[in-house]
Amino acid sequence: MRSGRCECENIVYQVQGTPDDPHLCSCRHETRISGGPAVLWVGFRKDGLTWTVPGGEPTWYPTWPTLRRGFCPRCGTHLVSVADDSDTIMVTGFSLDDPTGTEPVGHSHREEAAPWMTITLAPEPLAPLPTSP
Numbered sequence: 622m623r624s625g626r627c628e629c630e631n632i633v634y635q636v637q638g639t640p641d642d643p644h645l646c647s648c649r650h651e652t653r654i655s656g657g658p659a660v661l662w663v664g665f666r667k668d669g670l671t672w673t674v675p676g677g678e679p680t681w682y683p684t685w686p687t688l689r690r691g692f693c694p695r696c697g698t699h700l701v702s703v704a705d706d707s708d709t710i711m712v713t714g715f716s717l718d719d720p721t722g723t724e725p726v727g728h729s730h731r732e733e734a735a736p737w738m739t740i741t742l743a744p745e746p747l748a749p750l751p752t753s754p
């Protein structure tokens with residue numbers, strides 16, 4: 622059993638079982654939606670997912686006729702992706718509280734990825750970032 626949550630904690634979920642096929646994806650839908658160069662997806666059984674905050678369920682948005690994505694309607698965190706004909710629900714790896722076992726084993730839509738994705742960890746920024754409160 623693992624838990625995950627959106628940034629504002631309006632939505633908290635639990636998933637059961639072993640993470641399936643953790644992978645990065647750099648398709649155009651996800652880079653635009655996430656604002657980042659890739660999304661980390663981790664699969665779990667769809668029937669093992671529960672939304673644990675009463676009333677805290679995602680807003681759904683289809684990016685394909687047979688695929689929809691769930692977001693927090695309050696803070697916008699991208700939480701899940703589910704295909705109509707699949708028993709698996711993909712959760713965003715970084716919404717999970719415990720990342721154990723979610724290291725990506727592959728990268729989908731590699732050819733669409735920003736060329737600098739080959740940099741796994743960029744150098745320190747040139748100007749210091751403002752310190753967060």
Ligand SMILES: [Zn+2]
Nearest residue numbers: 627629693696
């Ligand atoms: Zn939220």
Ligand SMILES: [Zn+2]
Nearest residue numbers: 646647648651
């Ligand atoms: Zn994708």
